Amino acid sequence: MKRDGKYRFSLQFGSETREQVQAGELLERLGNRKSAVVIAALNAYIAAHPELAEPAPVSVKIDGGIRREALEQMIRSIIDERIANGQLLAGGVETPSIQMQEDLNVDIAAMISNLELFDG
Numbered sequence: 001m002k003r004d005g006k007y008r009f010s011l012q013f014g015s016e017t018r019e020q021v022q023a024g025e026l027l028e029r030l031g032n033r034k035s036a037v038v039i040a041a042l043n044a045y046i047a048a049h050p051e052l053a054e055p056a057p058v059s060v061k062i063d064g065g066i067r068r069e070a071l072e073q074m075i076r077s078i079i080d081e082r083i084a085n086g087q088l089l090a091g092g093v094e095t096p097s098i099q100m101q102e103d104l105n106v107d108i109a110a111m112i113s114n115l116e117l118f119d120g
Helices: 019-046 070-083 097-113
Strands: none
Touching: 070 097
């Protein structure tokens, strides 16, 4: 994460292999002087693998996931249940107005349309 003009990271890895132990011991010995070594190592790795320098597109695929229609129905059911129980209304009013129901429908549709994961 970049903060105050500096990149800050936390790094943790196991010690199951000889390579992990070797890297861990070197980082331990370097103390607060790790940055120069990590930068040099990463730049050497990037030079050997230039494809890593290009931003990679992020793609999320869910097999057998929830379809948009099913998600919308679940959200509507939860909201309807809360309205029926008076949990979403101020002042203990138990019967929502027609305008409130229309506003909720618009809000639900807007929320779901913003979930690109469920498009298509």
